[in-house]
Amino acid sequence: MRIDDKIYVAGHRGLVGGAIFRALKRSGFTNIVARTHGELDLTDGSAVAQFFQTERPKHVFMAAARVGGIHANSVCPADFIRDNLLIQTHIIDNAWKTGVERLMFLGSSCVYPKLAPQPIKEEYLLTGPLEGTNRPYALAKIAGIESCWSYNRQYGARFLATMPTNMYGPGDNYHATNSHVIPALLRRFHEAKLSGAAEVVIWGSGTPRREFLYSDDLADACLFLMTLDDARYSTLLGSRDPDEFVPPLVNIGYGSDVTIRELAEMIATVIGYEGRLAFDPSKPDGTPRKLMDSGKIAALGWTPKVTLETGLRRAYEDFRASQLRAT
């Protein structure tokens, strides 16, 4: 990627797309194109075709998707599989048709089997059943990986799929029920502190383990991969032989995980909440553990910088700023 190449960031107002957009600006990239959801609905195939024909970006970061936490995935499975299949199919196909040179598709660690051995290596994809709450979303993401691989094999495209772990950071979705665990608990503990509530209820048993990566670190990893020299980038693009199971896939994780109880305790400390923690077993736990093996990207020279404690403090500042903006 050269500094003046035209780069399209899909989903640039989201958690991840926003971080990628900021990282590109910080790194001096001058020709970034972006559209809000209102300006370009990526589920509309002809609008997407028109956009690519007109703008002709050279590189694409695909951070637009229907995204949500365990509850949103459980109650809207049709929306998650439909929108994600449509968005990614339209972008990938039009990127190929208009000669995009490098494209990064963002999947998620939920593509791996529910009971995959830990830490999860890229090669564990499709080796076992998926977790139920997010199977439709995960299957769409697996189709995205297979699409990148298929376009690489059939058309010589150079599309790469990255699988980030659970993320958090500035601009997150702080909705009380549809969000991921970190933004949800930042809100809940903050409100409990303000109201003097004696306890905060946390969904599930508190025993599932999760690996959390700060969004600016993920953006840094995405730029790192997209700016690799051709020789090293080419090693990531998957096997030419469909029987050799090497998809164009790279895990991006933090390197260690915590239980949801430990996470809640950290958030309580960051916020200064001193009441009790209660657990609600009627809510789903989801996958028991999904710690990824990020050895492939580490071997290329990338590691994360922001610790979970620092990231949680920054995320809480962002939550408070978002509250002030809303008043």
Ligand SMILES: NC(=O)C1=CN([C@@H]2O[C@H](COP(=O)(O)OP(=O)(O)OC[C@H]3O[C@@H](n4cnc5c(N)ncnc54)[C@H](OP(=O)(O)O)[C@@H]3O)[C@@H](O)[C@H]2O)C=CC1
């Ligand atoms: N957050 C996480 O923990 C993780 C995220 N990921 C992946 O990272 C990527 C980005 O996720 P994240 O930033 O968290 O999600 P967000 O919900 O924060 O952002 C998604 C963005 O996509 C846009 N978008 C959604 N639907 C459409 C559409 N039909 N047309 C145009 N734009 C659309 C949204 O716009 P609007 O809000 O206006 O609808 C929003 O800007 C996704 O591919 C996700 O799977 C992977 C692992 C973990």
Ligand SMILES: C[C@H]1O[C@H](OP(=O)(O)OP(=O)(O)OC[C@H]2O[C@@H](n3cnc4c(=O)[nH]c(N)nc43)[C@H](O)[C@@H]2O)[C@@H](O)[C@@H](O)C1=O
């Ligand atoms: C990124 C990832 O995000 C989702 O998968 P998930 O890892 O289960 O993410 P989550 O953040 O929603 O929950 C993590 C854990 O935390 C517990 N938990 C406690 N209290 C709250 C709570 O208040 N909200 C939420 N959301 N979870 C809570 C919750 O019960 C679960 O055990 C998928 O959509 C999937 O598609 C995906 O890719």
